[in-house]
Amino acid sequence: MPPRTIPVSMPDLSGHEQAYAAEAVASTWISSSGPFLDRFEREFAAACGTPHAVATSNGTTALHLALATLGVGPGDEVIVPAMTYIATANAVTYCGATPVFVDIDPETWCLDPRRIEAAITRRTKGVIPVHLLGHPADMDPIAELARTHGLWVVEDAAEATFARYKGRPVGSLGQAATFSFFGNKIITCGEGGAVTFADPGLERRMRMLRGQGMDPARRYHFPIVGFNYRLTNVAAAILCGQMERREAIVARRREIVALYAAELAGVPGIGLRTDAPWAETAPWMAACLVEPGRFGCVRDDLAATLADRGIDTRPMFIPIHRLPPYEPAARKRRTDLPVTDRLGSLGLMLPTYPQLTDNDVRHVCHSIGAIGAAALRRRRAAAARRVAADDAAAARLPRAA
Ligand SMILES: Cc1ncc(COP(=O)(O)O)c(C=O)c1O
Numbered sequence: 455m456p457p458r459t460i461p462v463s464m465p466d467l468s469g470h471e472q473a474y475a476a477e478a479v480a481s482t483w484i485s486s487s488g489p490f491l492d493r494f495e496r497e498f499a500a501a502c503g504t505p506h507a508v509a510t511s512n513g514t515t516a517l518h519l520a521l522a523t524l525g526v527g528p529g530d531e532v533i534v535p536a537m538t539y540i541a542t543a544n545a546v547t548y549c550g551a552t553p554v555f556v557d558i559d560p561e562t563w564c565l566d567p568r569r570i571e572a573a574i575t576r577r578t579k580g581v582i583p584v585h586l587l588g589h590p591a592d593m594d595p596i597a598e599l600a601r602t603h604g605l606w607v608v609e610d611a612a613e614a615t616f617a618r619y620k621g622r623p624v625g626s627l628g629q630a631a632t633f634s635f636f637g638n639k640i641i642t643c644g645e646g647g648a649v650t651f652a653d654p655g656l657e658r659r660m661r662m663l664r665g666q667g668m669d670p671a672r673r674y675h676f677p678i679v680g681f682n683y684r685l686t687n688v689a690a691a692i693l694c695g696q697m698e699r700r701e702a703i704v705a706r707r708r709e710i711v712a713l714y715a716a717e718l719a720g721v722p723g724i725g726l727r728t729d730a731p732w733a734e735t736a737p738w739m740a741a742c743l744v745e746p747g748r749f750g751c752v753r754d755d756l757a758a759t760l761a762d763r764g765i766d767t768r769p770m771f772i773p774i775h776r777l778p779p780y781e782p783a784a785r786k787r788r789t790d791l792p793v794t795d796r797l798g799s800l801g802l803m804l805p806t807y808p809q810l811t812d813n814d815v816r817h818v819c820h821s822i823g824a825i826g827a828a829a830l831r832r833r834r835a836a837a838a839r840r841v842a843a844d845d846a847a848a849a850r851l852p853r854a855a
Contacts, residue, residue: 459764460814463638463739464807466703471695478691486665488687490694495648497697498633501616502625504650508660509690513612513634515683516647517545517582520608520630522681523649523660524580526551531577535565536774536784537794538584542610543774546582554578555775555784557791562730564591566793570599580606585614585624587803588640588707588737589729593619593627600628608632612647615640616704618734625650635689638807640703640736641696643689704736706808710815711737714804717819718742721826723749725800739803741770742822743796750829753802759825765818770801 478490491509499507510516526532528550534542536555543553556573559566565583581600583591593609600607607628611617615633617624625631633639635646649660662668667680696703718724725743729735744753751759757767773794775784804818 460766460805460810460818461807462766462768462803462805464809465637465642466699466808467642467692467695469695469699471692474691474695475688478688483687486684486686488690490687490691491685494690494693494697497694498648499650501623501697501700502631502650503623504626504631504652506652506654506657507648507650508657508664509685509693510647510649510664510683511685512645513632513636513639513647514541514545515681516612516632516634516649517541517608517610518548519660519664519681519683520632520649520651521545521549521551521580522663523656524606524608524629526579529577530579531575532579533565533570533573533581534774535582535584535586535794536776536780536789536791537563537586537771537797538610538774539612539771540774540777541612542582542584543780547779551579552577552783553774553780554787555773555780555789555791555794557793558586558797559592560793561728562589562592562733563587563727563797564589565596567592567595567599570596571603574599574603574605578603578605580608580629582608582610583628584610584612585617587727587739587741588614588617588735589727590614590617590619590624590627590733590735592730592732597628606630612636612639613738614736616700617736620732621734624736626652629653630656635693635696638738640707640738641693641700643685643692643696646685646689646693703808707737707806708735710806710808710810711735711740713812713815714740714742714819717816718822721749721819721823722830723747723826724822737806739768740806741801741803743800744802745800750826750831750833753800755829756822756825757802760818760821763821765821766805768803770798770803773798 526549530551532546546553609631611624612634630651633648663680667676667678669675723745746752
């Protein structure tokens with residue numbers, strides 16, 4: 455019997471999610487206010503160690519809302535990694551500002567604090583470190599640099615909900631932090647997001663901007679141009695169910711990533727990220743680097759062969775400075791991001807979700823090992839055939855006198 459298909463991701467909605475969503479529907483509070491929304495914002499803020507959380511329609515709108523609330527506008531520059539999902543840079547662009555790309559650290563795969571200062575100009579207003587794939591960025595030196603230069607820090611924690619940095623929850627480490635609750639994220643409601651922050655001065659403006667700019671004290675009076683970035687009470691109900699099981703969800707994701715690391719450790723040409731000693735990760739996706747020389751084939755051929763065997767994977771993000779909307783400006787700035795480019799061309803994301811069994815993980819790792827070994831055998835056989843052909847050709851040459 456062929457092994458079952460293994461998707462790259464799957465939401466785990468096995469707790470009270472369905473019952474709470476049904477309760478929201480039965481109550482008729484299905485739009486953007488209701489008790490589940492209040493409960494989710496309260497519980498999520500507490501889990502992130504911040505006084506405030508504002509729920510949004512997705513992680514991209516959370517980013518845009520955070521930047522708009524901080525007053526980012528035309529002419530501003532914002533430092534971001536290029537190794538992230540496109541939304542991080544797009545949110546800066548929505549504000550009319552310019553994302554300036556800085557390389558990542560080869561150990562953490564997150565924004566490299568040693569490379570930020572060289573990118574700061576008099577236009578720079580802030581920095582967006584991304585906690586890539588669930589591993590926190592090294593926030594202390596980033597916060598220190600930001601303080602020195604009078605910049606804000608917004609954490610993009612879309613892939614790292616409930617991770618911790620030196621014991622402190624992500625979401626509490628900058629002026630604001632943003633989260634995604636898309637279907638493949640650590641907790642999900644299909645589409646959703648949130649912004650967390652400590653400064654009470656931001657809350658009124660953020661809630662107004664989220665709700666079309668309406669004055670909370672005067673219905674249909676809009677003193678500013680806002681957006682409709684609200685989350686529904688039905689979606690918040692699903693998130694309340696997820697919040698109840700968040701510790702188990704994160705723990706299982708950590709076990710899965712540890713098992714991948716153990717099983718892939720001996721496979722030639724497969725590289726893995728090791729967690730920094732100060733990181734408590736909340737793994738979004740397990741990932742590995744495929745070094746073609748030692749592994750036997752390139753990343754995309756490995757992914758295609760895994761797909762033939764029913765195992766779904768994702769290539770690492772294409773670095774944003776290589777994508778059409780951003781490439782011309784990056785070239786003009788002579789943007790050179792070797793660590794980002796290497797991860798972009800060698801990185802492969804592997805199936806990661808709580809329902810994945812240990813045997814599934816072993817099956818994925820065994821398949822990777824077998825595909826690499828077969829590719830190496832084919833390569834050695836081709837090299838041997840070339841040598842034999844060269845020897846035969848040499849034998850046909852006239853002998854020297
Ligand atoms: C780092 C990062 N930022 C932002 C987002 C955007 O989140 P959403 O898809 O909920 O808009 C994502 C989503 O995948 C992400 O990975």
